[in-house]
Amino acid sequence: MDKFSVFSSRLVEKSENFTSGHRACQGCAEALAVRHVMKALGRDTIVAMSTGCMEIISSPLPLTSWRVPWIHNAFENSAAVISGCESGMKAMMRKGKIPAKKINFVAMGGDGATADIGMGALSGALERGHNMVYICYDNEAYMNTGIQRSSSTHYGASTTTSPAGKASIGQRTQKKNMAQIAVAHNIPYVATACSSFPFDLMEKVKRAAETPGAAYVHVLSVCPTGWRIPTQDAIKYGRLAVDSCVFPLYEVIEGKYRLTYKPYKKIPLTEYLKGQGRFRHLTDKEIQLIQQKVDKDYERILRLSEEEE
């Protein structure tokens, strides 16, 4: 039975450690992801957060949406700060200055803070193997400052610094695969999740927090503002991303891959791309090329997870 968990929305933790009154845009799935993550982690948590959407919307001085100890960081150093918190608390517990207790040390950042600016600090923290969780909220651009491209932006997406036009397809480089970079550090737990699958997300975050050593969770968070979709469709596009295998949900425990959600029927990529304003310029030929890349990447994850079974 340990392979199965029962979830229903009635059994989910009721307390809100990320309160209402935050200033996220309407329909922000990233705020939703933070809410789910905080439900999974509970009160005994210390959060270090990089600059980004989630930081500016949740803590405009003198207000805060957080009900847990929370520290502001510059873009690059949330992983370094949480390493220090973890080592400091460990030392204080050893010396008996504070009672010994299980505390979750969590660093959070957007895709810009994780894949671009904070990459070095994150790599260092994963390599040192602190008992911490790093959670990346990937909305595929720097949405906070006005939708500039990041290295995590999807190929072909039009952003303000990679605009689509006669001479350009939009984002010209492929999305950096942060989860695979984390796997390459040989850490005990890596997972990808999406807020459209809340039980899966909460289960993975819980498992990451329980794992001794460093863990990394990559959360796809739909951004209606930056993806140019209606606000009410934020959850739907998360589902479409997973069902079309653009963003497969898997976890890697001690190097062993496990696909946690296998789409019943793989839907064509156009379903995911067609409604989004950032992909509206793509021609059928270009979509075909992207589909090939998506299929190849998904095949690889599928193969790796099947080898383990």
Place this chain on the structure above:
Amino acid sequence: MAKPMEKITWQELEAGSVVTEVGNARVYETGSWRSERPVVEASQCIKCGVCWLFCPDACIVRASDGHFEADLTYCKGCGICAKECPVGCITMIAEEG
């Protein structure tokens, strides 16, 4: 929070801009952003809690008879609850005035 946010001056802030009160963002009422409001048909509600689970603003609350409804103090009117409701008992109605 003792004072309204806009009345607080910089001299009254804690050293290092530490916020000592947890979750005090609740004084900021995001409901004023709304252009559409969700209305729940309570007789059709199956009390599954999907709207509560998917609300990014954590503004869905459980009424005394068990069905769910939006706390309009914080609801920004994104419409996710109406879209995700499995029985379609939530409709978005334009705010007037």
